[in-house]
Amino acid sequence: MAAGSISYEDFKKAASYFIELSDRLGDSWQLQGTTDIYLIKKTKTTLFTNRLTQPEPEAQKLRLAETETVETENTFPGSEQRLSTDETAQPEVVTLAGAESAENESDEDVHTLSVPHETPVVCTFDYHIVYSHSYMVPVLYFNVYTQDGALLPLDDLWSSIPVHYRQSLDRWTTLTQQEHPHLGRPFFQLHPCHTQQLMTKALTDCYTRLRRYMVCWLSSVGPVVHLSMPLAYSTSC
Amino acid sequence: MMADDKENLRAVWDGKIPVCFTLATDEVFTAEQPEPMFLMLPRVSYLPLVTDKVNRHFIRYVDPDDHGEMWLEDEGQPLKWHNPIGVLFDMAEAESRLPWTLTVHFQRFPEDELFHCSSKEVVESYFMSMVKEADCLKHNSRIIGNMQKRDHKQLWLGLQNDKFEQFWFVNRKLMVHSEGEMFRHIPFRIHWGDRHFIQKLIKPVSADGNAVTLGDLLRETVPEILPKEDSDASSHRVIIQGCVLPPEVPLQWLSEHLSHPDNFLHICVLSA
The missing domain is CATH 3.10.20.620 (Ubiquitin-like (UB roll))
Structure with missing residues (x-):
């Protein structure tokens, strides 16, 4: 088997280690399926975006909801620090979206230019980790829903991705809608074609390989789509 | 060819x-x-x-x-x-x-069933993700990985503009296999009813060196559709590219000749 990939049997082991860890840290990952297993997690995150066309009264409601729900759902006990640094390390409040022209301006300008147009939108992120038999690696599938149950469109999703990822990734090869292999419904997929390579570089120590596989992989790819990993994961695995 | x-x-x-x-x-x-x-x-x-x-x-x-x-x-x-x-x-x-x-x-888009498609780039992006997955199955991504970006573009434009020669000029590279060495796995999807597709790892040659056939693939993936031992009547029809095929056709041949441009063999299972 190629370095960096894992067999389905090993994926199952890695997944159960990961669930154990998630339970211990008070995170909410859950195991789904019986013969073909996958992992799921739902979390609420506020995106600031001026692309979304929310009617005014709705936007006001969302602003209130933000403080009530997000705080509780995204707080991990004893895990103030995050694995990654810079933008992705911030709490799940993401300022961006459609402000591309403003990004090139100075920091000061970004604030004055974008704030009046931005609407905070509470979104539910539905993350699924599914094993790909073709690529022999885990793959991150996800959907983002606004409060009225509508899917966040690709344009909004792409513009909410932290800018340094957007600069280094190709939009059309990174994110595509795919049929969820177990549910058959449309889900966005972070394309797995570089995962094997990534994991070859990331994992050299065979002894703890399976224990660390999921944490290592997810903390690398998750921040692209607002899934940040508490530091406690890497110190506990 | x-x-x-x-x-x-x-x-x-x-x-x-x-x-x-x-x-x-x-x-x-x-x-x-x-x-x-x-x-x-x-x-x-x-x-x-x-x-x-x-x-x-x-x-x-x-x-x-x-x-x-x-x-x-x-x-x-x-x-x-x-x-x-x-x-x-x-x-x-x-x-x-x-x-x-x-x-x-033009109204009530069923987004829990269909992918959004705001431009042809969305189709290209999905199509290329299928071609890449197929090459991962066939050649461990060796061919697609060594291709230039312009080859990818030519493959896509050949399909988009209905240009057979342009498409196959690139696609034949994805279909290569040397004498005695077949594809690693056969890229296929089984479509059956309104459930989601079925996809598994199937090699074109068995451990004892025999060619794996369409019949073998069906036995491995959807045994419930095959005729029962005590009856000749099939309860299901299996269709590839609009044709009913005999179960003894080797998968390697099917994959090279009846795959769709995405390099997958799309197998449709229907009630008889």
Whole structure:
């Protein structure tokens, strides 16, 4: 088997280690399926975006909801620090979206230019980790829903991705809608074609390989789509 | 590529389906009723690549202030444009009701069933993800990884513009296998009813060196559709590219000759 990939049997082991860890840290990952297993997690995150066309009264409601729900759902006990640094390390409040022209301006300008147009939108992120038999690696599938149950469109999703990822990734090869292999419904997929390579570089120590596989992989790819990993994961695995 | 191979591939590429498009009656906004529209659609293409005209024709009849992305429906079933048109047609069992009549919608996009398609780049992105997965299965991503970006583009433009020679100039590289060495695995998807597709790892040669056949693949993936030992009658039909094939056909041959442009063999399972 190629370095960096894992067999389905090993994926199952890695997944159960990961669930154990998630339970211990008070995170909410859950195991789904019986013969073909996958992992799921739902979390609420506020995106600031001026692309979304929310009617005014709705936007006001969302602003209130933000403080009530997000705080509780995204707080991990004893895990103030995050694995990654810079933008992705911030709490799940993401300022961006459609402000591309403003990004090139100075920091000061970004604030004055974008704030009046931005609407905070509470979104539910539905993350699924599914094993790909073709690529022999885990793959991150996800959907983002606004409060009225509508899917966040690709344009909004792409513009909410932290800018340094957007600069280094190709939009059309990174994110595509795919049929969820177990549910058959449309889900966005972070394309797995570089995962094997990534994991070859990331994992050299065979002894703890399976224990660390999921944490290592997810903390690398998750921040692209607002899934940040508490530091406690890497110190506990 | 052998000469007769080329004829086969050309015949598969040229397969067309007569389709009649009508606008959903409850979405007609104008006093004037729109005329239906007739087109011959290539089996190997994708709906968003060949329905620009349909969009332009019908959009004049809907509420200008209340319409969204166009989508198509066949007898209550939204059509998943990400499957090749021939696969949608075979799954709809529409050969007995030609032309295949599809209903055009501009409202109530069923986003829990269909992928959004705001531009042809969305189709390209999905198509290339399939080609990459197929090459991962066949050659451990060796061929697609060594190709230039312009080869990827040529493959895509060949399909988009219905140019057989342009497409196959690149695609034959993805179909290579040296003498005695076949594909690592056969890229295939089984479509059956309204459930999601079935995909497994199947090699073209068995451990004892025999060619693995279509019958072997069905026994491995969907044993419940095969005739019971005490009866000859099949409860199901298996269709690839519109054809019923004998179970003894080797998978390697099928993969090279009857795959769709996405390099997957799309196998449709229907009730007999």
